[in-house]
Amino acid sequence: MGASHGHDAADDETPGPRVLVVSAVSPRVRTIAVERPGPSDVTYLEAARKGLGVTLRHFVKNVLGKRRPAAALARGEEVAKQGLVPWNEIETIQYPEEKTHYPERFRGLHRLMQRDDGAVRCVACMLCPTVCPAHCITIVPAEADDQGVEKKPAVFEIDELRCVVCGLCVEACPCDAIRMDSGVHAKPVEHRGDAIMTREKLLDLSKQVGKDPASTATQGGEGPDWRE
Amino acid sequence: MQTLYAVLDHPATKWVLLVFVMVMPLASLLTWAERRQSAMMQDRLGPNRAAPTFAPWLKLKGILHFVADAIKMISKEDFIPGNVHKGLFTLAPLLAIGPVLIAFAIIPFGPTIYPHVLDGTLDPLLLASQPEHQDFLHSIRLQVASFDYGILFYFAILTLSNYGGTLAGWASYNKWALLGGLRASSQMMSYEVAMGLSLMGCFLLVGSLEPGYIVGAGASSKLAPSNPLNWLWLWQFPALVLFMTAAIAETKRAPFDIPEGEPEIIGYFVEYSGLRWGLFFLAEFIEIVFISAVITSVFFGGWQVPFLDADGFRIGGYMAEVNGQLVSTGGTVLNLPHAVVTALQLGAFALKVILLCWFQLLIRWTLPRFRADQLMNLGWKVLLPLALAWTMLSALFKLAAIHFGWV
Numbered sequence: 096m097g098a099s100h101g102h103d104a105a106d107d108e109t110p111g112p113r114v115l116v117v118s119a120v121s122p123r124v125r126t127i128a129v130e131r132p133g134p135s136d137v138t139y140l141e142a143a144r145k146g147l148g149v150t151l152r153h154f155v156k157n158v159l160g161k162r163r164p165a166a167a168l169a170r171g172e173e174v175a176k177q178g179l180v181p182w183n184e185i186e187t188i189q190y191p192e193e194k195t196h197y198p199e200r201f202r203g204l205h206r207l208m209q210r211d212d213g214a215v216r217c218v219a220c221m222l223c224p225t226v227c228p229a230h231c232i233t234i235v236p237a238e239a240d241d242q243g244v245e246k247k248p249a250v251f252e253i254d255e256l257r258c259v260v261c262g263l264c265v266e267a268c269p270c271d272a273i274r275m276d277s278g279v280h281a282k283p284v285e286h287r288g289d290a291i292m293t294r295e296k297l298l299d300l301s302k303q304v305g306k307d308p309a310s311t312a313t314q315g316g317e318g319p320d321w322r323e
Numbered sequence: 324m325q326t327l328y329a330v331l332d333h334p335a336t337k338w339v340l341l342v343f344v345m346v347m348p349l350a351s352l353l354t355w356a357e358r359r360q361s362a363m364m365q366d367r368l369g370p371n372r373a374a375p376t377f378a379p380w381l382k383l384k385g386i387l388h389f390v391a392d393a394i395k396m397i398s399k400e401d402f403i404p405g406n407v408h409k410g411l412f413t414l415a416p417l418l419a420i421g422p423v424l425i426a427f428a429i430i431p432f433g434p435t436i437y438p439h440v441l442d443g444t445l446d447p448l449l450l451a452s453q454p455e456h457q458d459f460l461h462s463i464r465l466q467v468a469s470f471d472y473g474i475l476f477y478f479a480i481l482t483l484s485n486y487g488g489t490l491a492g493w494a495s496y497n498k499w500a501l502l503g504g505l506r507a508s509s510q511m512m513s514y515e516v517a518m519g520l521s522l523m524g525c526f527l528l529v530g531s532l533e534p535g536y537i538v539g540a541g542a543s544s545k546l547a548p549s550n551p552l553n554w555l556w557l558w559q560f561p562a563l564v565l566f567m568t569a570a571i572a573e574t575k576r577a578p579f580d581i582p583e584g585e586p587e588i589i590g591y592f593v594e595y596s597g598l599r600w601g602l603f604f605l606a607e608f609i610e611i612v613f614i615s616a617v618i619t620s621v622f623f624g625g626w627q628v629p630f631l632d633a634d635g636f637r638i639g640g641y642m643a644e645v646n647g648q649l650v651s652t653g654g655t656v657l658n659l660p661h662a663v664v665t666a667l668q669l670g671a672f673a674l675k676v677i678l679l680c681w682f683q684l685l686i687r688w689t690l691p692r693f694r695a696d697q698l699m700n701l702g703w704k705v706l707l708p709l710a711l712a713w714t715m716l717s718a719l720f721k722l723a724a725i726h727f728g729w730v
Contacts, residue, residue: 137704137705138701138705138709139690139701140564143686143689143690146689146690147685147686147689149689150364150685150688150689151685153363153364153365153366154360154363154364154685157363157364157366158363183366184366185366185367185368186366187367187368189368
């Protein structure tokens with residue numbers, strides 16, 4: 096700024112009030128233009144007209160336009176215009192009926208896996224309640240009928256209200272007995288007790304979400320092995 | 324039949340019909356319209372899920388939300404805080420809603436029905452020359468009360484609803500409620516002045532304060548009252564803008580919602596809950612309908628359908644004076660039965676009111692809130708001088724019009 100003193104500073108691009116004259120003696124002394132509100136500022140008419148134009152455009156477009164398909168909204172994709180009616184600008188995904196795109200490794204409610212004979216795969220080794228930072232897993236071990244695995248869980252409960260969905264139990268499990276790949280959110284409950292998933296509920300969940308309870312683990316989740 | 328006509332023509336019947344068939348349903352639907360419309364303006368869907376438990380598929384784009392709201396408000400506890408002035412606390416919601424409903428008495432919501440010619444075409448020349456003809460023996464005027472002081476009655480009555488907010492604020496024994504009540508009273512007092520003055524030009528131009536007369540006469544006697552160019556929106560456009568601004572300020576809704584001020588003081592109804600709060604809420608929406616009805620009657624020809632006269636659609640033609648009354652005659656006429664004409668005109672009134680309600684909601688969801696000082700500046704330093712100036716200009720225009728024979 097110091098270099099420009101003595102010059103007309105009308106083409107000065109710095110923000111702030113418009114500078115009319117800069118003093119030749121001291122560049123910090125300057126005459127600035129005072130912006131007084133004009134008639135359209137006082138009556139707010141111009142601003143109101145502009146604003147109403149914007150909201151009216153959105154209103155007309157959203158009322159007359161068609162909703163984009165939920166799948167396209169979920170993936171954030173552009174959809175080509177079909178026919179004469181343009182798409183509207185509503186981005187809402189109506190949750191229970193329409194769902195956003197879930198990543199493949201999304202952690203939902205836990206489910207317990209089974210062996211081929213239908214027995215629970217868990218051997219009550221207590222690694223998951225040990226590693227659980229929220230202490231939400233309760234296991235009471237009992238003697239297994241199959242002498243090869245020694246133990247089975249007599250009680251296997253997960254308090255889904257306490258669960259912090261960290262997935263450490265799945266990591267810890269040495270025999271792929273617990274997974275969080277059901278894709279189901281914890282449901283709202285009336286009583287806290289209803290949020291506790293018992294062994295039977297955890298075994299049942301596979302059937303409810305249509306997944307094979309006896310499948311074995313593959314690298315990167317279910318599906319063909321990445322090496323193949 | 325005579326008793327039926329007498330009952331139908333009774334002010335009480337007309338008022339009940341107007342309020343419970345048109346105003347209340349419209350005000351209730353506005354609670355839905357406000358949510359859905361604001362959603363559409365903001366790229367949202369808005370509430371669209373309320374449905375009865377026995378018919379979950381009956382969603383109707385969310386219209387049933389207002390039923391759910393009503394059930395909720397009725398079934399909530401009627402809670403009265405300990406230190407309030409019980410009498411005034413109870414009275415305030417009634418004072419907020421009562422005056423607006425009473426003020427509907429002056430609104431002409433339809434033409435005069437002559438039951439004996441319902442199935443035939445009404446002859447306006449016969450009506451003007453022989454009003455005592457037996458065809459016109461009975462008539463049902465679709466306006467509850469036509470006072471000579473018409474709109475003044477509205478101004479007077481609406482001042483009473485001012486007390487609703489103020490008393491609610493005072494009786495609640497709550498500092499925020501009191502602040503809200505005071506803000507409400509100062510705002511309403513200020514804008515009433517501008518509101519009254521802004522309509523003066525219209526009264527000068529038409530020569531009457533009575534909305535029914537304004538609808539039937541229009542700005543000039545050279546044109547048919549059904550001609551949209553004869554409606555006052557064209558001749559009194561600045562008055563329309565001024566009146567609408569002041570009237571929206573009277574409803575105490577955004578951008579003039581200083582008395583409510585949700586982020587800071589919540590407003591004069593902070594201590595109210597359940598149905599008492601619901602009355603304040605409903606009163607706001609009824610005021611919207613009422614303002615739309617007044618603007619329709621004064622500026623947009625009320626129940627007039629463009630180019631539809633009492634005997635049918637008329638293009639061209641001229642005004643003839645019969646027994647001191649001006650009747651539009653001649654021109655190309657598509658004759659319609661009196662019943663059809665009446666139905667069209669009632670529908671036109673409803674449509675105009677609904678469109679103006681929509682416009683008010685558009686304003687409410689577009690403009691940001693005023694600060695209290697901006698509000699007072701706008702009311703006293705902008706609207707009031709402009710209204711005064713426009714009154715003068717209208718008077719000059721009227722003088723010139725009389726002098727040069729324009730009207």
